[in-house]
Amino acid sequence: MKTLISLKDRDFIIEVVETSSNYGQIPGYICKCDGIQNELCDSLTAAVNSIYKKIFQTNAKYSGPVVMGFDIPIISEILLKDLSFCTFIFSLGKLNIWVLEIGKSNKNEWNFAGIGYKTSFMHTYQKQRCIYLQELNDDCCQVTIYL
Template structure:
């Protein structure tokens, strides 16, 4: 079976306006506090502002209220996500967009990347997350898979409430604790055997994370910090971003690293080589 792959060019608070039956519709993407792993959708044309789990439901239910007909529209198509030019424009300046792959007719969403030196995980690592919907204990559930620092974890949600957590040293180990989908390779379920995922992880590893012009971009800077600095900095709660802000605002183009790190460390702090090398 050929691999299926598609990018999902969405972000929280993004609003898309379009016209159906000579009526203006506006779909807004939101993040609900009780389920950070799945986007929700509001059609602002509907004064009731109902929250829906898919753009298709938001559009069709609002259309039905307005015109009292059962016309069906595909949400992603109406919103223009099938148009390559629109998708490319939406991705400009964004380091990573979630995307979906098909694994044995299961749609798996890859919504966060992380890397490691572990070849057996195809170099996926801490921070990597994927999810899909499937029945668990007889009820439709959201299954969230995560690779953490020293384990793999599966969290299961039903109606936005976490009902179960499983942990193991590998995808195979953690999936052995569930009584579902045991006929599918565990790495495939995590998504890390998929060539598009492998390519995305490799790009995540290889791509230069940021340049001076990116230092005001919080999303880019947080990713750079997570990948390059976080595990090598010994001081918890450090205001690391202040260093880059002060450096960018200074008049001189030359900076002496150790002395200027006093912007974020105490004056008498003693650095070890590993920590200084991380800043360099």
């Protein structure tokens, strides 16, 4: 997917590419403007901000999803219309928590969450970005940390 956006009267092209990791397929992001292109970035925000900084010599920060228009309801609706389930994101302090799957149960002690419930968030641990995956299995909650 390629998208053209305009920041300070300059055209930025953002390309979302499919890459692979030890954990399967993941998105990668490349941003181009005025003949300058970044290396493959693991976040949309990093891709936009790296090129913006090179062009304007400033440390201004832009949210990649907002720049792409994901906060505009009609764009989100079009992108999500054929999906049977979409993730939910909510903020808790400095964390953005993604709800990936929802399950339900009759277990009051689990707040009625059930088998299949999954959430994840990214956090820096020992100067390395990690993904924390929380899952409810048959009789326990499992947390897996991917470095």
